[in-house]
Amino acid sequence: MGSIEQLTASLTEAVATLPTQGPINDEKRNAFYAAYENLRKQIETPIDAAVRVIFGGYDAIALKVAMDTQILNELAIAEGKPKSVIELSKPSGADPLLINRFLRVLAASGLVKETGEGEYAAVSLTGAFSDMSPLSKSAFHLLYGENPLAKLPQYLQKTNYKNPDDSWNGPFQFAEPTDLQYFEWIQQHSQHQEAFTTHMALQRMERGPNWFEFYPVEERLLATDKDTSKAFLVDLGGGVGHDLAAFAEKYPKLAPRLVLEDQEHVLADVDKQNFKLNPNIQRVPTDLFKPQSVKGAKTYYLRTVLHDWPDKQAKEILKNVYDAMSDDSVLILNENALPDQNVSGFQARIDLFMMSILSGIDRTFKQFYSLLEENGFKVLATYRPETLAPGAGTIFEAVKKH
Ligand SMILES: C[S@@+](CC[C@H](N)C(=O)[O-])C[C@H]1O[C@@H](n2cnc3c(N)ncnc32)[C@H](O)[C@@H]1O
Structure with a gap:
């Protein structure tokens, strides 16, 4: 269909007409990005590719400098009104010449708009990087x-x-x-x-279904929940409790048998969140590398905890869970398991982010199976939502082998 000239013409037309049609849902946007990326790969010259790849990091650094120097706050507050680099440099005392050099890069990547010589204004994306936005x-x-x-x-x-x-x-x-x-x-x-x-x-907000909406909790956990004196679910490394808050909304009667475990200083932030954690949920300060204090719970749930750690530490974490489990306990991992091949560019890059800050790793399906099977677990099944979204992962359901 069509020549590159026709394609360019229709895209130019779309730029003018699409915004009037309102927001475009994730599925349609992602399908467009995929098509666009495929096309780009076909037409890109080696020099274009070099420029894109090598200079990609410069955009991130320009954004960092603009955030550090309050420029994006200033532009967002002005609500689209243009501001000169002299005005924009005032809060940080930065050199206006320097600020202009970074703003040009941000204008090129569409995070601000150049409205005149040495003059910039906010666009719809600018506010997302200002202090006003979480x-x-x-x-x-x-x-x-x-x-x-x-x-x-x-x-x-x-x-x-x-x-x-x-x-x-x-x-x-x-x-x-x-x-x-x-x-x-x-x-x-x-x-x-x-x-x-x-x-x-x-990351957990509006990013696909909750795990208990695609994992059959009633059939796999509640039906075999014999000892109600024991905890029903321990969310190990559960952060400020966003997952448990949602779980307790669906199963309020279980709240006293739900346990949120994380580092003490993280638990101290639970009540500062904009969601309310059911007060009956227990909060237990925990160290992943010390023996698990809640023994024999029906479920030990770890969401995107293991990807923070290389195998050496992941094994220690799993051992502490293993030692606390009884024969009818179930281990649930909720992880962004990568496909064994054809990993998306986003996932491949996030994996390098994990490597850089944590020596962590985003494991593939096979790697998760091996990690569990080599550390005394038997994987019973995996579950995934119909549409995978970042953060809505794959459930690995496992029990002790012996
Ligand atoms: C990637 S976050 C996952 C949080 C939550 N499970 C989720 O998916 O949204 C990893 C969590 O592990 C916790 N963590 C890190 N080191 C820990 C340790 N030594 N003991 C207990 N928790 C730890 C962090 O505080 C953080 O909340």
Whole structure:
């Protein structure tokens, strides 16, 4: 269908007409991006590809500088009214010339609009990166990953390209530099801890169905729940409790038998969230690397906890769960399991983010099976929602082998 000229003409026309048709749903947008990416791959010259790949990181750095210097706040507050680089430099005291050099990059990537010489205005995306939006916390967290990521080639050269296998001795410690593991480090850097916690809670909002909507809880857990004196579900590394809050809404009678476990300072933030955690849910400060204090629960649930850790530490975490499980306990992992091949670009990049800050790994289906089977578990089944969304993962249902 059509020539490149026709395609260009229809896209140019779409730019003018599409915005009047209102928001476009995820499925349609993603289908368009996929088609666009395929087309790009077909027509791109080596020089175009080099420019796209090599200069991609510059956009992220320009965004970071603009966030650090309050520029995006200033533009968002002005609500589309143009501001000069002189005005925009005032809050940080930055050199206007310098600010202009970064704003040009942001204008090219569509995060702001250039309205005149040395003059910029907000576009609809600008506000998302201002302090007014919780998304800016996610951006802050993810942009921090650029530090160890940029030093990854140097780190890997030094380690003879060994896959990072220790969360206390990996790219993050090399880049920072520090002896602390990332979670220990953010505990000492409150802005990072706050950004991480907000990022996790945000990621869970409106991102596909809840796990208990596509995993048959009644049939697989409630039907075999014999000892009601024991906990029904322990959410290990459950953060500020967003998953348990949703679960308890569906099963309010189970609330006293639900246990939220995370680090003490994370649990201290539970009541600061914009959702209310059922007060009957128990909150137990926990260290993943110490023996599990809640023994014989019906369910041990870990959502995107293991991807934070390389096998060395994932094994220790699993052992502590294994030792606490009784014969009828069920381990539920809710993870973004990657397909064994054809991993999307987004997933492949997030995996490198996990490598950079945590020596973590986004495991494939096969890798999850091996990890569980090699550590005393038998995988009974896996479950997935009809449409996979980032954060709505794959459930691995496992029991003790012996
Ligand atoms: C990637 S987050 C997942 C949070 C939540 N399960 C979710 O999917 O939204 C990992 C969680 O593990 C917790 N964590 C990290 N190290 C821990 C440790 N040593 N002991 C207990 N929890 C830990 C973090 O505080 C964080 O809440």
